Amino acid sequence: MLAETLAEIRPADPRALADARAHQDRLTKPRGSLGALEDVAVRLAGAAGACPPPMPVPAALAIFAADHGVHAQGVSPWPQEVTVQMVANFLAGGAVANAFAAQSGASVTVVDVGVAADLPDAPSLLKHKIAYGTADLSTGPAMSVDQAVQALEAGISVARGLVEGGARCLITGDMGIANTTASAALVAAFTGHDPAEVTGHGTGIDEETHARKVAVVRRAIEVNDVATVGSQPSDALRVLAAVGGFEHAAIAGLILGGAACRVPVILDGVIAGAAALVAAALDPAAVDHCVAGHRSAEPGHAVALAALGLRPLVDLELRLGEGTGGLLAHPLVCAAVRVMHDVATFDSAGVSEKEN
Amino acid sequence: MLAETLAEIRPADPRALADARAHQDRLTKPRGSLGALEDVAVRLAGAAGACPPPMPVPAALAIFAADHGVHAQGVSPWPQEVTVQMVANFLAGGAVANAFAAQSGASVTVVDVGVAADLPDAPSLLKHKIAYGTADLSTGPAMSVDQAVQALEAGISVARGLVEGGARCLITGDMGIANTTASAALVAAFTGHDPAEVTGHGTGIDEETHARKVAVVRRAIEVNDVATVGSQPSDALRVLAAVGGFEHAAIAGLILGGAACRVPVILDGVIAGAAALVAAALDPAAVDHCVAGHRSAEPGHAVALAALGLRPLVDLELRLGEGTGGLLAHPLVCAAVRVMHDVATFDSAGVSEKEN
Incomplete structure (x- = not known):
């Protein structure tokens, strides 16, 4: 059982990681403003191989x-x-x-x-x-x-x-x-x-x-x-x-x-x-x-x-x-994962982006 | 309204604070092992003037x-x-x-x-x-x-x-x-x-x-x-x-x-x-x-x-x-407050205490 389990394990999916990072930057919040929680959401996307990752419940x-x-x-x-x-x-x-x-x-x-x-x-x-x-x-x-x-x-x-x-x-x-x-x-x-x-x-x-x-x-x-x-x-x-x-x-x-x-x-x-x-x-x-x-x-x-x-x-x-x-x-x-599901993007909410 | 409100505010209740500290030490966990959360629970007891304090919900x-x-x-x-x-x-x-x-x-x-x-x-x-x-x-x-x-x-x-x-x-x-x-x-x-x-x-x-x-x-x-x-x-x-x-x-x-x-x-x-x-x-x-x-x-x-x-x-x-x-x-x-409500004491759970 141990060998079979080890054979099934896959590393984080690079595409889901990239999609999750890009999605974070479109959400109606300053970039990076959720600190370590952004990393958690991205991490779970990579682990699940899906963006957004499924809610970790129950x-x-x-x-x-x-x-x-x-x-x-x-x-x-x-x-x-x-x-x-x-x-x-x-x-x-x-x-x-x-x-x-x-x-x-x-x-x-x-x-x-x-x-x-x-x-x-x-x-x-x-x-x-x-x-x-x-x-x-x-x-x-x-x-x-x-x-x-x-x-x-x-x-x-x-x-x-x-x-x-x-x-x-x-x-x-x-x-x-x-x-x-x-x-x-x-x-x-x-x-x-x-x-x-x-x-x-x-x-x-x-x-x-x-x-x-x-x-x-x-x-x-x-x-x-x-x-x-x-x-x-x-x-x-x-x-x-x-x-x-x-x-x-x-x-x-x-x-x-x-x-x-x-x-x-x-x-x-x-x-x-x-x-x-x-x-x-x-x-x-x-x-x-x-x-x-x-x-x-x-x-x-x-x-x-x-x-x-x-x-x-x-x-x-x-x-x-x-x-x-x-x-x-x-x-x-x-909370970190829910952000990926629920939060509006700058486009969808009609919120202006930062000027720089 | 401001003056009336200021007149109503009471500091933490010393008795509720003491009761909450003593209760924490009777619970089935090593003393102090919940770290800062024990302080939060005690703080809320003092604020409410009651031990245990009410659950902060909704x-x-x-x-x-x-x-x-x-x-x-x-x-x-x-x-x-x-x-x-x-x-x-x-x-x-x-x-x-x-x-x-x-x-x-x-x-x-x-x-x-x-x-x-x-x-x-x-x-x-x-x-x-x-x-x-x-x-x-x-x-x-x-x-x-x-x-x-x-x-x-x-x-x-x-x-x-x-x-x-x-x-x-x-x-x-x-x-x-x-x-x-x-x-x-x-x-x-x-x-x-x-x-x-x-x-x-x-x-x-x-x-x-x-x-x-x-x-x-x-x-x-x-x-x-x-x-x-x-x-x-x-x-x-x-x-x-x-x-x-x-x-x-x-x-x-x-x-x-x-x-x-x-x-x-x-x-x-x-x-x-x-x-x-x-x-x-x-x-x-x-x-x-x-x-x-x-x-x-x-x-x-x-x-x-x-x-x-x-x-x-x-x-x-x-x-x-x-x-x-x-x-x-x-x-x-x-979670900190729930511990005060739900957790068994050493006596009630029949758990042996630390020897020293």
């Missing part, structure tokens, strides 16, 4: 949940069982992601790709559990390459299912106590940055814990020999397996699946940024189908976005995950 | 349109008739503000406070014309103090009418070719900044025009003797009359009217920022009821926001006006 949020063996290293102040407790909170509609999804009219699907507990059935829970959490990435590979591919394919399958169900925009979400540690390791491995530059304070840790977290990420890079990543997709899979999490793999799969279906994917924070680096290593054209929802407070996120060449839409010091930053960006993306 | 955009005598100085490459043409575009639903309003479910009301032409009747056009444009602010006062008060009261009256009609959030909008020149003069007068620091490129001018615009603003400050503003509301009225526009006065009135009704006001760009300085000079407590929608590309806007102590929510290099930045921020404000 949106579907997929929250991939998993646990992490590295939690044992004391990198998070939160007990591991918070992962399963928060899954229950999502399913009951009580989390911030639910509130934001309600605000933007997005559906919420929770996907168990590796929670360290058995979960009861629930209508919006999909079960793709690969294992009861990853192994400790600071002592060896977090998962096997086979498991990484399984998790990637779970993400692809979720993307295809959501698109078949009518979704026209996918939003990445995650839940997994300690997953900013794996994110930092992925960002360090894929960008060559030092672990100290890309390891942050997660959802809130003290300086002692932060120092330990940096050391753990450094050890993970060394133990797994992923300090420099080659240019082959097989290298990407090896890095993902070595220092990633099941949710990172599945989000990379969601991105590839969305790109293959030509449905845009709004990325949330650092977990999605790290996953997008995996997707980009597997096929750089996948990034053409992504929009960076926001920039989180995690330093590794800015590094990942720079490496991906993406500009975040929302920058409000969020550090929650769950898809919250992606959900906040969704109405902005809709 | 929203109403009021676009105040007017012309400017200073246009004769060649400060804009756009012909003055674009003001009246864009009013027609708003009323026909063809402008970017209409597309963004449709996206956030906001109504659009256009208010003529000083367009230099007679406008035909239209269902969503309110006529409060003070004059056919202001006088040239670089050769003397743009308007009389009486006219400034008339325009302020037009804005108050629009605010009260929209709230009576059911609006629970007001968004400021503007249309007026050359109105960034008046904005720069207001910002310079109220903050003491040099005209060169607060005068920008508007919707797009070359360097020669920009140099002329800075010189015009400098002359306006000197001719009208408004380089330093005193602490009395009467000084604020004199400055507004000297270098403002009818739309600036009316937007200041909208802010005061919203504050008096305890309905939050989302500010758009530099025109709203300059108007908010007027409102703040008349009553500093009015600012407690404002949210800065975005930061525009105009340098005077960042200066105004800093003077007001407001942090913008959207920062995407927009420079369009019309209320577009305020409209984009509306779903973010809604």
Whole structure:
């Protein structure tokens, strides 16, 4: 399924990009006056291969949940069982992601790709559990390459299912106590940055814990020999397996699946940024189908976005995950695309153009 | 009407502020993890005097349109008739503000406070014309103090009418070719900044025009003797009359009217920022009821926001006006408030808290 999906992905369509830029300049507004939103609309036109691009509605949020063996290293102040407790909170509609999804009219699907507990059935829970959490990435590979591919394919399958169900925009979400540690390791491995530059304070840790977290990420890079990543997709899979999490793999799969279906994917924070680096290593054209929802407070996120060449839409010091930053960006993306559909041109509205 | 409105305005309620902060910390999310959105929710609680604050829906955009005598100085490459043409575009639903309003479910009301032409009747056009444009602010006062008060009261009256009609959030909008020149003069007068620091490129001018615009603003400050503003509301009225526009006065009135009704006001760009300085000079407590929608590309806007102590929510290099930045921020404000209503607490959801 992975190979077929990669074969389906196309880069941005140059003609749709050019048409969209030209259309922007005919609309009744000063040229360039919508700033970064003009770029978003043009980007979605290129991704869809159509100008104007379709409205990215309805949106579907997929929250991939998993646990992490590295939690044992004391990198998070939160007990591991918070992962399963928060899954229950999502399913009951009580989390911030639910509130934001309600605000933007997005559906919420929770996907168990590796929670360290058995979960009861629930209508919006999909079960793709690969294992009861990853192994400790600071002592060896977090998962096997086979498991990484399984998790990637779970993400692809979720993307295809959501698109078949009518979704026209996918939003990445995650839940997994300690997953900013794996994110930092992925960002360090894929960008060559030092672990100290890309390891942050997660959802809130003290300086002692932060120092330990940096050391753990450094050890993970060394133990797994992923300090420099080659240019082959097989290298990407090896890095993902070595220092990633099941949710990172599945989000990379969601991105590839969305790109293959030509449905845009709004990325949330650092977990999605790290996953997008995996997707980009597997096929750089996948990034053409992504929009960076926001920039989180995690330093590794800015590094990942720079490496991906993406500009975040929302920058409000969020550090929650769950898809919250992606959900906040969704109405902005809709507004950008709606301009392409609704706004009059200088000719049609009889508005005079600038004199110069 | 102005005096009565000023007498009704109350500052943020300290108890509601404290309750909102405490409630934020009980919700199932790491403390502070919603960044600037937590501050917005707390701010709206203080403004409403209630925790949680009411959802700011439905929203109403009021676009105040007017012309400017200073246009004769060649400060804009756009012909003055674009003001009246864009009013027609708003009323026909063809402008970017209409597309963004449709996206956030906001109504659009256009208010003529000083367009230099007679406008035909239209269902969503309110006529409060003070004059056919202001006088040239670089050769003397743009308007009389009486006219400034008339325009302020037009804005108050629009605010009260929209709230009576059911609006629970007001968004400021503007249309007026050359109105960034008046904005720069207001910002310079109220903050003491040099005209060169607060005068920008508007919707797009070359360097020669920009140099002329800075010189015009400098002359306006000197001719009208408004380089330093005193602490009395009467000084604020004199400055507004000297270098403002009818739309600036009316937007200041909208802010005061919203504050008096305890309905939050989302500010758009530099025109709203300059108007908010007027409102703040008349009553500093009015600012407690404002949210800065975005930061525009105009340098005077960042200066105004800093003077007001407001942090913008959207920062995407927009420079369009019309209320577009305020409209984009509306779903973010809604999301922030919705968290206070919908999200479970650690206790209610059975989620473990952080260990430390």
